Amino acid sequence: MPKVLITPRSFGKHSDEAKRILTAHGFEVVTNPYGRILTEEEMKKEIVDVDAVIVGVDPLNADVLAFAKNLKVISKYGVGTDNIDIEYCKANNIPVTITRNANSDSVADFTFTLMLAIARRIVEIDKSCRAMDWGKKTSIGIYGKTLGVIGTGAIGKGVIKRAYGFDMTVLAYDMYQDDQLAKEYNVNYVELEQLIRESDFITLHLPATPETTNMFSEKEFSTMKDTAVLVNTARGELIDEDALYEVLKNKKIWGAGLDVFKKEPPEKKELLELDNIIVGAHAAASSVDAVNKMSLMAVENILANFK
Incomplete structure (x- = not known):
């Protein structure tokens, strides 16, 4: 047998x-x-x-x-x-x-959920309310903002389709451009540097390769908007976690939503102490x-x- x-x-x-x-x-x-x-x-x-x-x-x-x-x-x-x-x-x-x-739809859903949750500080608000603190927390909007999608395979496309309903301007970066996607959803393929510089929200949908490892490190973080949100539901290797910790701790970007880490649970446990990050247990596909x-x-x- x-x-x-x-x-x-x-x-x-x-x-x-x-x-x-x-x-x-x-x-x-x-x-x-x-x-x-x-x-x-x-x-x-x-x-x-x-x-x-x-x-x-x-x-x-x-x-x-x-x-x-x-x-x-x-x-x-x-x-x-x-x-x-x-x-x-x-x-x-x-x-x-x-x-x-x-699992493409499930991961695309989770990606958009993280974007909204970080922007509107949902976890922070929930935590405060449970402690009977009803003070208002100011957040940022997502409707009409600029979304940068790095990797336009099935999941990246799914995120773009969801962003269409939020009237977002979509910038995309991929070695292989999808002309039909660009035409149907008004997607502009641009160089990576421009995407990072101009996007209000950036979401990663690439495999882990020698070329993509630590593609977001000090240099890239330094060119992001201070109100930008970074979401990663792909592979933890894409982000330099030490550099991410520094920009989040010093409020150099608005926040991050990570469902993946280089090692799970993450070795950089200090990340878990920050209030401008939402973390997941590699659960985006778990619907x-x-x-x-x-x-x-x-x-x-x-x-x-x-x-």
Whole structure:
């Protein structure tokens, strides 16, 4: 009986349909026994005799994959594959699939939620009211402002579509421009420096690569408006967290909304003490709709590629 390891904790959380499909196709299903992201040593132990794996952000580097003697397919629960050694997989004929667009709407929703929450200081206001402090807190608006979208893939496009209803001016930066998107939603593709300088809200939707690591650091923060909001629901590597802490602490920008960090929980714990940042536990994709869709798609990808 072929064996499949499932590491994402949210897999099948709201429906058992995906697991039932695997069982019906003769798979033995093994789920994450730790209740958290696995370490490299734990992955090495769990992956030894599996034929397939559905993986979240757990490590699947070459050292880990060397222990997977029976592995025939990797099904990424999501789209980012920076935790998987793709070159090793190619060299060893292990297909790697992704659940493309399964969580796009969920992440776009969460991105816009963070933008609104930071602008209107929702968390601060809620906290004060719970302490019986009914004093007014001045906030900033979002309607009619300038939105900078870095990365116009499925999620970036989703954010732009939502911004359209807020009558926002949209600037975009991407190596590959979407002319149809630009025409339909009046999007202006510009150089990164211009986007950072002119945007009231900036949202990141890029993978983590050597080129994008720390793309927001001291230089970029120094050119942002002092009323600007930065949102990251993509990858923590995109932001220099030390530099971000300094600009937030010194009120050099209005605020930030981060659902991702370089390490989760973040090593820069001082960030969690600031009142002009809202943090998430990499939860942007964790809606009932997205979880069900990703679970089913991850299973479909295994069945389509299993040998």
